[in-house]
Amino acid sequence: MSLRVGLKIRLVALAALMVASGIGCGESVTKPSGGPRPVVLVVTHTTGFRHSSIPTAESTIAELGRTSFFDVTFCRDAADVARLMTADGLKQVHAVFFANTTGDLGIPDLDAFFAWVQANGAVLGAHSASDTYHNEPRYIDMLGGEFQTHGNQAQADIDVENRTHPATSSLGSRWLVFDEIYHFTSNNRGRVDTLLALDRQPADGLPGESQPKDMPISWTKSYGTGRVFYTALGHREDVWESARFRQHLLGAITWVLRR
Numbered sequence: 001m002s003l004r005v006g007l008k009i010r011l012v013a014l015a016a017l018m019v020a021s022g023i024g025c026g027e028s029v030t031k032p033s034g035g036p037r038p039v040v041l042v043v044t045h046t047t048g049f050r051h052s053s054i055p056t057a058e059s060t061i062a063e064l065g066r067t068s069f070f071d072v073t074f075c076r077d078a079a080d081v082a083r084l085m086t087a088d089g090l091k092q093v094h095a096v097f098f099a100n101t102t103g104d105l106g107i108p109d110l111d112a113f114f115a116w117v118q119a120n121g122a123v124l125g126a127h128s129a130s131d132t133y134h135n136e137p138r139y140i141d142m143l144g145g146e147f148q149t150h151g152n153q154a155q156a157d158i159d160v161e162n163r164t165h166p167a168t169s170s171l172g173s174r175w176l177v178f179d180e181i182y183h184f185t186s187n188n189r190g191r192v193d194t195l196l197a198l199d200r201q202p203a204d205g206l207p208g209e210s211q212p213k214d215m216p217i218s219w220t221k222s223y224g225t226g227r228v229f230y231t232a233l234g235h236r237e238d239v240w241e242s243a244r245f246r247q248h249l250l251g252a253i254t255w256v257l258r259r
């Protein structure tokens with residue numbers, strides 16, 4: 001066998017190995033350390049207002065997972081909640097993302113759910129995740145805030161208070177976003193670790209509009225040894241589709257999953 005033929009055989013063998021292992025030329029492996037990809041349970045069930053942006057939210061989170069390091073399972077209706085959010089079901093997932101949920105979701109065993117969060121669990125909430133389970137103080141305590149009202153959609157001039165957290169490190173010092181801006185039942189500063197805040201009310205038509213006011217709109221917190229992230233943004237489809245919001249979410253998912 002000539003040297004040239006021998007090299008050819010080795011190259012063919014290498015190519016076959018790459019095909020067998022699913023590695024294509026020019027592709028990179030996201031997590032070369034191996035191991036199963038974490039699963040994010042994306043909950044979009046609603047028993048109150050249902051946002052038209054929910055399909056965009058679902059596709060955005062799925063695409064973030066596909067292009068990074070996690071898989072998603074969707075939990076879209078009451079039957080999904082009853083099947084997937086049991087004590088046993090939660091053992092199959094690594095994070096729960098309440099994406100524009102509203103109302104009482106019918107989680108079959110709330111004690112088991114909160115125990116799961118408190119024992120190294122991971123929770124994310126976007127927008128109306130804070131308009132969810134108003135009748136369950138443990139949920140509001142876990143999330144760190146409770147939606148009260150909103151006015152007209154408006155431009156928010158957001159102060160990026162935490163410039164080093166993975167959820168906000170890519171955002172710069174100010175972030176202008178046109179969205180529906182939530183007002184909360186109380187100011188939670190001191191009870192959460194604020195990431196984003198407004199220093200005046202948006203021009204949303206509500207009393208006090210455009211007047212100075214401290215309004216945290218995104219934060220993290222601990223719940224037991226679990227990690228919780230919330231952002232009030234995410235009413236509009238174009239917010240979910242924007243590069244900055246996607247970076248905000250991917251950083252948050254990275255953080256709650258301790259990656």
Ligand SMILES: [Zn+2]
Binds near residue numbers: 127235
């Ligand atoms: Zn909304």
